[in-house]
Amino acid sequence: MKRFLVTTTPLLDGIKIQEYLGVVNANIVIGANVISDFAASLTDFFGGTSDSYQKRMNEMYESAIKELKRKTMLMGGNAIVSFNVDFDELSGKGKSMFMLSATGTACVANLNEDIKLSDNGSIISADNVKRVVEKNKILKKLSSHEALTASDCNQMLANPSCDYLEYIFQYYYPIFRKDGNLNYSEETKQLVSLLQEQEVVPIVYKYYPQNKAIAKLIIGCSLFDPKSVLDLLSKDKDLAIDVLAADKPYYNMEDVAIMEQIIKGFEELPDIATHTKGKLGLFGKETDIIICPYGHKYLPENNCCPTCGTDVRGLTIDDREIVENFKTKVQVIKKELSGN
Numbered sequence: 001m002k003r004f005l006v007t008t009t010p011l012l013d014g015i016k017i018q019e020y021l022g023v024v025n026a027n028i029v030i031g032a033n034v035i036s037d038f039a040a041s042l043t044d045f046f047g048g049t050s051d052s053y054q055k056r057m058n059e060m061y062e063s064a065i066k067e068l069k070r071k072t073m074l075m076g077g078n079a080i081v082s083f084n085v086d087f088d089e090l091s092g093k094g095k096s097m098f099m100l101s102a103t104g105t106a107c108v109a110n111l112n113e114d115i116k117l118s119d120n121g122s123i124i125s126a127d128n129v130k131r132v133v134e135k136n137k138i139l140k141k142l143s144s145h146e147a148l149t150a151s152d153c154n155q156m157l158a159n160p161s162c163d164y165l166e167y168i169f170q171y172y173y174p175i176f177r178k179d180g181n182l183n184y185s186e187e188t189k190q191l192v193s194l195l196q197e198q199e200v201v202p203i204v205y206k207y208y209p210q211n212k213a214i215a216k217l218i219i220g221c222s223l224f225d226p227k228s229v230l231d232l233l234s235k236d237k238d239l240a241i242d243v244l245a246a247d248k249p250y251y252n253m254e255d256v257a258i259m260e261q262i263i264k265g266f267e268e269l270p271d272i273a274t275h276t277k278g279k280l281g282l283f284g285k286e287t288d289i290i291i292c293p294y295g296h297k298y299l300p301e302n303n304c305c306p307t308c309g310t311d312v313r314g315l316t317i318d319d320r321e322i323v324e325n326f327k328t329k330v331q332v333i334k335k336e337l338s339g340n
């Protein structure tokens with residue numbers, strides 16, 4: 001038999017993908033009466049209490065895989081990556097149907113002889129399917145703001161995935177907790193720490209502008225990313241300031257170069273104060289004055305507003321301290337790296 005591989009991951013360890021052919025999908029619909037009480041028992045299904053459900057489910061699953069394989073082979077492929085399976089109940093007109101949707105990316109992979117394949121040529125395991133189904137159930141809960149149970153959280157931590165993080169940031173308050181409360185939590189931090197840093201960073205910075213609480217996560221989990229912060233600075237200096245104290249696990253000279261650009265960016269922030277002529281106080285002479293971004297008037301000889309401490313770039317005393325600390329940190333890193 002020709003070797004064929006199905007996997008839930010986007011990339012295959014040790015296997016080179018020569019060509020991506022496109023997404024393939026299959027829907028298998030079955031009447032709920034065929035499997036009585038099927039929907040009601042779905043929750044218990046994976047407890048393994050009922051053999052007939054298990055059997056029926058496996059059949060649906062096998063048909064879906066078969067269909068995906070058929071489509072992939074027609075396209076000239078020999079592997080499916082990012083395989084995903086989902087279940088949905090369709091009801092209407094007093095009838096209830098059950099649908100299994102499977103999708104995957106068809107591709108041509110260099111399948112060398114070292115990879116062990118099962119009898120039917122695919123390497124997906126029942127455990128794997130169970131995990132994907134469980135994962136999709138949790139993602140659905142997250143997208144509908146449903147409280148998660150302790151077992152959901154355990155499941156997320158046992159099989160960590162960036163998909164969870166996307167959903168947490170996008171649909172939920174950025175945080176999930178075992179007690180269902182929406183707050184910054186150890187569990188979120190734990191989930192982040194279980195994932196690959198290079199996978200987490202793009203997701204974190206993608207959602208941070210719309211979800212400011214993520215700043216805490218960036219600091220708490222040492223997810224400082226020079227490129228992303230430089231990009232934030234060009235859009236909104238406050239977003240950059242809120243994560244400027246964050247660290248990254250290791251720094252190299254490339255990081256230093258970008259961090260120096262960040263410092264330069266702060267120094268070159270535009271003057272947003274109003275420079276005008278006016279009087280200070282009732283009997284003051286008409287002279288050059290500055291109006292700070294918060295509306296306080298002061299004389300140009302002060303380098304920041306004496307009332308609120310904001311300078312012409314709109315940086316507060318605290319902001320300037322954060323930027324100063326960042327400068328010091330960059331100097332230290334640079335010195336250590338250059339061995340002086």
Ligand SMILES: [Zn+2]
Pocket residue numbers: 292293294295296305306307308309310
């Ligand atoms: Zn002021």
